[in-house]
Amino acid sequence: MNRTLRNTQYAILLILILAALLAIPVAAQGTNPPTDDDVNAVAKQLYCPVCENTPLDVCPTQACAQWRDLIRLKLSQGESEAEIKQYFVDNDGASVLKEPPREGLNWLAYIIPPLAILAGAAFLFGAFRRMKKPALAASAQSPEVDASADEYVSRLEAEVKKQR
Amino acid sequence: MTETMEAPVRRGAPLWAQIVIWMVLLALLALVGVTLNKRKQGTVQPGDVIPDFTLPLFDGYQYDGKSEVKLSDLRGKVVVLNFWASWCKPCEQEAAELQEAWEFYEPTGEVIFLGADYVDTEPEARVYLQKYGITFLNGPDMGTRISQLFRIKGVPETYFIDKTGVMRYVQVGPFSSLAQIQQQIDILLAE
Numbered sequence: 575m576n577r578t579l580r581n582t583q584y585a586i587l588l589i590l591i592l593a594a595l596l597a598i599p600v601a602a603q604g605t606n607p608p609t610d611d612d613v614n615a616v617a618k619q620l621y622c623p624v625c626e627n628t629p630l631d632v633c634p635t636q637a638c639a640q641w642r643d644l645i646r647l648k649l650s651q652g653e654s655e656a657e658i659k660q661y662f663v664d665n666d667g668a669s670v671l672k673e674p675p676r677e678g679l680n681w682l683a684y685i686i687p688p689l690a691i692l693a694g695a696a697f698l699f700g701a702f703r704r705m706k707k708p709a710l711a712a713s714a715q716s717p718e719v720d721a722s723a724d725e726y727v728s729r730l731e732a733e734v735k736k737q738r
Numbered sequence: 739m740t741e742t743m744e745a746p747v748r749r750g751a752p753l754w755a756q757i758v759i760w761m762v763l764l765a766l767l768a769l770v771g772v773t774l775n776k777r778k779q780g781t782v783q784p785g786d787v788i789p790d791f792t793l794p795l796f797d798g799y800q801y802d803g804k805s806e807v808k809l810s811d812l813r814g815k816v817v818v819l820n821f822w823a824s825w826c827k828p829c830e831q832e833a834a835e836l837q838e839a840w841e842f843y844e845p846t847g848e849v850i851f852l853g854a855d856y857v858d859t860e861p862e863a864r865v866y867l868q869k870y871g872i873t874f875l876n877g878p879d880m881g882t883r884i885s886q887l888f889r890i891k892g893v894p895e896t897y898f899i900d901k902t903g904v905m906r907y908v909q910v911g912p913f914s915s916l917a918q919i920q921q922q923i924d925i926l927l928a929e
Contacts, residue, residue, distance in 0.1 A: 623857035624825075636825040637857065644859045666857045667882040679769075686766070693759075 608649035616645050616655050619672050620662055629672065781889050782897070786905050791884050793852055795877040796864065807852065807875055809903065816849045816926045817899040818919070821879070821890050823858045824866035829894045832912035833870040836896075839919040840874040849923055854879040856893050900926045 617631035617638075624637045631642075641662070648658045662670050674680040751759070782788065790810045801807040809817065820836055822829040836851065843849035851874035855863045858878065867876060879885050888897060891910065896919075898907040907922050 637823065640825055640859045640862050644861070647861075663881075665878060665880060667886075669882075670857075682766075682769075 608646050612649055613642055613646045616649070616658055617642050619655075619659060620670050621672055623666050623670055776889075779889060781891060781895065781908055781910070782887075782905050784906050784908065788897075788899055788903055788905050789887060791887055793854060793875070793877045793884060794880055795875055796855075796860075796867070799875050799877065801875055806877070807850075809899075812850050813903060814901050815847075816901060816923055817852060817897075818849065818923065819852045819854060819884075819888075819897045819899065821854050821856050821885055821888070821893045821895045822866075823856045823893050824862040825858065826893045828912045830866075830870075832894060833866075833872065835913050835916045835919060837870060837872050837874070838916050839923070842916075842920070843923060844874075846927075848927060851875065853877070854884050856885050856890070857882060898922045898926060900929065 614631040618629050620630040620641070622628040622630055622633040622635060622638050623641075624635055625633065628638075630638050645658055648661065653661075659671065663675075668675055668680075674683055676684060788809060790808060792806050792808045794806045795801065797805075799805075802811070818836075818839075822833075836853075840851040843851075853872065853874060853876035855876065855878045860878065863878070866872075888895070894909075894912050896909040896913070897905055898909075900906050906926060909918075909922075913919050
């Protein structure tokens with residue numbers, strides 16, 4: 575009985591030690607410094623504040639290098655992607671965002687392109703239909719012509735037979 | 739002989755839709771026009787009245803015990819507003835001269851120097867201010883609101899605003915000497 579109890583105690587102790595060993599890497603992972611990929615994942619959602627149309631992750635200027643360093647610092651301090659983006663928007667305006675926030679006149683950037691595509695498609699559809707209609711009408715008329723021609727031919731043949 | 743009556747063929751979109759489409763297109767054109775016109779305007783021009791703005795100050799800088807400064811609070815003084823950034827090499831060329839000019843006019847109490855840090859990172863901005871020993875009021879241009887107000891084209895740019903709040907002179911690019919800064923301030927002080 576005593577022996578069984580001792581074995582159980584050993585088993586529990588072993589499980590606790592294993593659990594502690596497994597927990598160490600998980601805890602250490604939280605304190606890992608952010609990698610270049612982590613920094614670039616945020617940086618590519620922002621644009622260079624100085625040069626036009628250059629994403630922050632590929633921008634070679636000193637200003638962008640400083641911004642990437644700041645992103646790294648903020649990530650290491652545990653700030654989330656959204657918090658970091660908001661920091662740059664607060665400091666430097668919404669124009670630094672790759673995707674403009676969905677508000678105010680910015681909505682035009684999201685609404686106009688699909689509307690323009692739809693309008694273009696509707697115009698092309700209409701134009702093709704209009705082009706097709708005369709052709710169909712012409713082909714619909716041709717059997718009548720053929721029919722009258724046939725009638726004429728049959729009458730002509732009848733007349734020729736009579737003559738014979 | 740037979741006559742056939744053809745039904746009228748309806749062509750295109752209804753009138754109301756055409757009106758809406760044209761109105762939307764015209765509104766878009768107007769928007770593009772206004773934006774392009776704004777861009778074409780360049781920086782604010784001498785003679786323009788500068789609308790009020792508030793510059794939040796970096797830690798360690800205060801005006802009248804406050805951590806921000808409003809342009810309207812500076813009426814009666816000549817204001818020298820300098821846009822700069824720590825990543826801007828030409829800004830470094832004029833940093834010492836600007837500080838020297840500030841030290842020259844500070845005792846008079848008639849001139850205020852403001853530094854607006856444009857799209858910068860605060861740690862580097864602090865290093866820059868420390869490196870050049872800059873003591874005049876400095877703060878970040880939050881949301882680029884002030885630089886948009888002045889429609890700046892880059893840094894450095896310095897605006898001289900007279901005692902009534904009218905912009906009188908703009909220096910695009912760095913100053914070449916202390917005398918160049920003093921010349922503009924002295925003109926405004928003499929008025």
